[in-house]
């Protein structure tokens with residue numbers, strides 16, 4: 001079920017601007033990989049290139065290879081729509097659909113693709129997804145209310161519920177907890193632990209403790225200067241990166257001696 | 260810390276500011292109204308009393324300058340200017356409404372709405388035939404323009420973006436926006452004359468002419484509305500593995516629906532009062548014609564025009580009917596605006612209205 005990701009020598013462009021350069025990283029199936037690094041170093045950009053969301057932006061393109069279980073994601077015969085069905089994503093900023101109720105937002109993946117479901121079945125999916133995202137108790141009495149009427153953190157958890165309700169095999173999460181309180185954060189971290197048994201998870205975070213708590217592997221990205229492309233500096237077992245980093249830049253960043 | 264705490268009075272004094280008594284401006288405006296109305300009845304003339312009252316209103320900023328200081332005085336001055344400009348802009352609107360309602364309302368009756376002008380020379384008769392014609396011709400024009408306009412705008416925003424075809428379409432739409440309505444009428448006439456020969460008069464020809472005027476308005480307003488839909492929603496949909504066309508149909512359009520409906524309604528309101536093109540291609544008649552594809556068809560604006568330009572005998576009732584037709588047209592436009600408001604109230608994304 002879960003899939004591994006192998007990235008080889010990936011360059012990511014916005015038009016002529018090279019945003020991320022030369023990333024090579026293996027991501028094992030059924031593992032959690034955390035991306036850390038300073039703001040603007042290309043973590044989101046790289047994450048978006050893993051489910052072909054990057055090319056949605058006009059002029060954006062990539063060079064290099066991304067292999068999912070050995071299949072090249074960017075091969076000509078790959079359909080980005082199918083790729084995104086398999087590789088789900090939670091965005092840095094919450095983006096629930098304003099025209100849909102909370103209930104419909106959770107089922108958006110199914111509804112927008114006109115997948116037929118029995119009422120009991122969809123009720124079940126909604127409850128399960130919302131419980132996993134730690135939102136169920138807060139919204140169970142107002143499932144028919146609009147999703148945009150929730151608080152920022154609730155919206156973010158709604159988006160997490162929406163992403164997991166379609167049961168992707170790989171889940172990409174871009175700072176899913178940046179707007180959440182410690183309790184909701186720990187719910188999401190529990191969810192990540194639970195999902196890890198079936199899915200491959202990649203998470204971007206600015207919170208070192210979180211990276212240390214949830215991830216098996218950690219990748220550190222950095223910028224060599226303003227206007228220069230971001231690069232992968234170091235990747236390894238999380239314990240190793242945090243206790244014994246190989247690169248001085250990694251050590252400086254982790255210890256907060258940055259810039 | 261301790262230094263600020265020991266002198267709390269000074270700190271708060273900085274936050275305060277002198278202020279006019281709250282009744283002050285109101286009293287001045289009241290005085291202005293009294294003086295204006297008073298001098299009007301004393302025989303000063305409307306224009307002079309209004310200007311006099313306006314100058315009295317200007318004393319509020321001066322008073323404020325003396326007491327409150329420059330920033331608040333500027334605020335009050337600009338507020339006064341903007342409000343006066345608004346009042347000035349309302350004047351023509353109110354006077355039009357006043358004239359049309361006062362002259363048009365006296366002919367409104369059941370007969371007026373249910374009779375045509377067939378065999379009527381003097382008083383009596385009605386606008387039934389013209390009302391039907393307006394509704395049919397505008398309806399057909401909407402049926403043609405809305406899909407074309409909406410799909411064009413979807414292409415421009417979702418697919419074409421900045422490519423060459425899209426730029427050309429945008430340019431041509433801009434050119435079309437500037438087409439004088441008489442030219443649209445001549446175009447429709449020339450088109451149908453090619454097929455049916457010279458002297459042709461057809462209701463559907465009027466619809467074609469109105470479409471030429473309506474399509475660019477629909478394209479432009481729908482395009483603006485689609486552009487307002489945040490890209491994040493499209494991305495959220497793509498990330499769930501939803502194909503682009505479903506994203507457009509089920510995420511983008513519903514999100515923009517309120518604005519699109521408003522834009523379309525305003526486009527209809529814009530063309531429903533067109534006279535010149537309909538005069539050329541739809542002509543006018545005294546009897547009811549329900550068939551868009553056959554013979555002349557009367558419409559409200561053309562009816563109003565011909566009632567005034569070639570009245571019956573005596574001319575009085577004919578001219579009254581023209582005002583009645585104008586009033587009905589105005590009511591239809593108001594209804595369209597009301598519908599647009601209701602739709603945008605009920606369909607705008609919930610939780611954000």
Ligand SMILES: Nc1ncnc2c1ncn2[C@@H]1O[C@H](COP(=O)(O)OP(=O)(O)OP(=O)(O)O)[C@@H](O)[C@H]1O
Pocket residue numbers: 014017019037038039040041042043044045046057092
């Ligand atoms: N749509 C875009 N068009 C052009 N350049 C972009 C776009 N989005 C991001 N960039 C640039 O790409 C680089 C990487 O941005 P990215 O969003 O990936 O950073 P990030 O590591 O996710 O930062 P943060 O931690 O603040 O989220 C930045 O220099 C940014 O300015």
Ligand SMILES: [Mg+2]
Pocket residue numbers: 043044045092174
């Ligand atoms: Mg980011």
